[in-house]
Amino acid sequence: MDSILVRGNGPLNGDIEIAGAKNACLALMPATLLSDEPLTLTNAPRLSDIKTMTALLASLGAEVSALQDGKVQAMSCHGEINPVADYDIVRKMRASNLVLGPLLARLGHAVVSLPGGCAIGARPMDLHTTALEALGAEIELKDGYLHAKVAGGRLKGAVHKMRFPSVGATENFLMAASLAKGTSVLENAAREPEIVDLADCLNKMGAQIEGAGTSRIEIQGVDRLHGATHPVVTDRIELGTFMLAPAICGGEVTCLGGKLSLVESFVEKLEAAGISVTETERGLTVKRNGDRVKAVDVVTEPFPGFPTDLQAQMMALLCTAEGTSVLEETIFENRFMHAPELIRMGAQIEVHGGHATVHGVDKLKGAPVMATDLRASVSLILAGLAAEGETVVSRVYHLDRGYEFIEQKLSGIGAHIERIKG
Ligand SMILES: CC(=O)N[C@H]1[C@@H](OP(=O)(O)OP(=O)(O)OC[C@H]2O[C@@H](n3ccc(=O)[nH]c3=O)[C@H](O)[C@@H]2O)O[C@H](CO)[C@@H](O)[C@@H]1O
Numbered sequence: 001m002d003s004i005l006v007r008g009n010g011p012l013n014g015d016i017e018i019a020g021a022k023n024a025c026l027a028l029m030p031a032t033l034l035s036d037e038p039l040t041l042t043n044a045p046r047l048s049d050i051k052t053m054t055a056l057l058a059s060l061g062a063e064v065s066a067l068q069d070g071k072v073q074a075m076s077c078h079g080e081i082n083p084v085a086d087y088d089i090v091r092k093m094r095a096s097n098l099v100l101g102p103l104l105a106r107l108g109h110a111v112v113s114l115p116g117g118c119a120i121g122a123r124p125m126d127l128h129t130t131a132l133e134a135l136g137a138e139i140e141l142k143d144g145y146l147h148a149k150v151a152g153g154r155l156k157g158a159v160h161k162m163r164f165p166s167v168g169a170t171e172n173f174l175m176a177a178s179l180a181k182g183t184s185v186l187e188n189a190a191r192e193p194e195i196v197d198l199a200d201c202l203n204k205m206g207a208q209i210e211g212a213g214t215s216r217i218e219i220q221g222v223d224r225l226h227g228a229t230h231p232v233v234t235d236r237i238e239l240g241t242f243m244l245a246p247a248i249c250g251g252e253v254t255c256l257g258g259k260l261s262l263v264e265s266f267v268e269k270l271e272a273a274g275i276s277v278t279e280t281e282r283g284l285t286v287k288r289n290g291d292r293v294k295a296v297d298v299v300t301e302p303f304p305g306f307p308t309d310l311q312a313q314m315m316a317l318l319c320t321a322e323g324t325s326v327l328e329e330t331i332f333e334n335r336f337m338h339a340p341e342l343i344r345m346g347a348q349i350e351v352h353g354g355h356a357t358v359h360g361v362d363k364l365k366g367a368p369v370m371a372t373d374l375r376a377s378v379s380l381i382l383a384g385l386a387a388e389g390e391t392v393v394s395r396v397y398h399l400d401r402g403y404e405f406i407e408q409k410l411s412g413i414g415a416h417i418e419r420i421k422g
């Protein structure tokens with residue numbers, strides 16, 4: 001298994017290109033199941049998760065090809081569709097559960113393995129199933145699989161309010177309701193940019209969705225959807241991650257394609273810590289003011305709040321802040337696994353339940369550390385860039401799920417980083 005070696009760095013300077021969003025692309029790809037015409041996604045990220053979704057869609061009967069430089073993902077689903085999403089693929093990736101809504105809408109039945117838990121916490125599906133049941137589906141759990149069917153074969157529009165604004169359940173509901181008979185309304189819907197991106201793409205395919213990006217989304221069901229070409233929205237988590245590189249090491253870096261609207265609550269915290277962020281036509285330029293950042297408190301929340309997917313990276317920054325910061329994780333129950341690894345590097349962190357208290361130290365020290373999940377992995381790389389000496393992050397397969405060409409991208413702004421093939 002590969003490892004990443006990072007050497008403590010001086011200032012970082014230059015431009016870094018931000019890719020299309022993993023979490024948007026993984027929701028857009030299953031939309032191909034809704035139409036027999038081709039769906040082409042441009043600006044797709046080159047990640048192992050995208051390959052896993054490709055394998056899942058292929059197992060369901062879709063033709064999926066990555067074209068040109070790999071950034072164009074073309075999909076077509078005109079042949080026979082297999083309604084069974086197998087455990088062997090679904091277990092590899094939470095986002096596999098996003099085929100449930102489209103399969104049900106297109107075929108009137110589906111059998112999808114439960115994703116199971118993952119390192120960061122439980123990944124339940126009750127919000128997905130109750131949302132689809134509101135549209136007339138009957139869903140039963142048997143042998144670890146959700147068996148879903150619709151009497152009469154077609155879902156029916158309905159008003160549904162979710163108890164929590166789940167991103168995945170909102171995505172499944174949008175795709176399912178697009179082909180349902182009549183009007184559907186989702187209340188307390190998730191407002192993440194990835195939801196807006198999916199709704200934009202579905203609308204290009206002929207869906208009639210209004211209100212995406214707000215907590216009330218209205219969907220007028222249509223009889224069929226057609227093909228479309230759609231660019232995947234910028235990855236706000238990759239953007240936030242790379243914005244932290246100059247914040248940690250000093251210097252000035254422009255994240256090309258970055259937009260403030262994608263990362264507002266994150267930028268508020270960066271500014272409070274003493275980092276300046278400027279938006280230009282090229283992207284977001286980030287500069288640290290002074291030698292050390294100031295401590296800030298962070299609470300993760302659904303969008304537009306501070307993203308859970310940036311909590312680990314923010315903790316890496318706060319390890320060397322002046323003062324004490326408290327990070328509260330409210331989305332996933334086990335998302336502080338980077339803390340013990342950061343402690344190995346000299347950080348002073350106490351974790352109590354969903355709270356982590358970080359007492360800033362002058363300097364971190366390089367150490368061998370272990371990546372436990374995707375965002376934890378990258379937080380250790382960021383911490384390594386701020387540490388004295390060498391840090392080797394092992395088990396980086398997690399990293400390849402969410403960051404394309406990370407060594408090349410960070411080397412391009414002056415970081416000392418290399419991959420050790422394992
Ligand atoms: C709100 C939030 O930040 N969601 C994040 C979540 O999306 P993802 O779609 O995976 O997760 P949800 O938004 O559905 O889940 C967030 C919370 O709801 C709970 N839950 C979820 C579904 C369900 O049926 N029942 C249930 O109780 C989960 O246990 C969790 O506590 O992970 C993605 C990958 O890290 C992130 O990009 C999303 O921003």
Ligand SMILES: C=C(OP(=O)(O)O)C(=O)O
Binds near residue numbers: 093095118120375
């Ligand atoms: C945890 C993440 O992904 P997933 O939900 O696919 O596990 C993430 O993107 O940070």
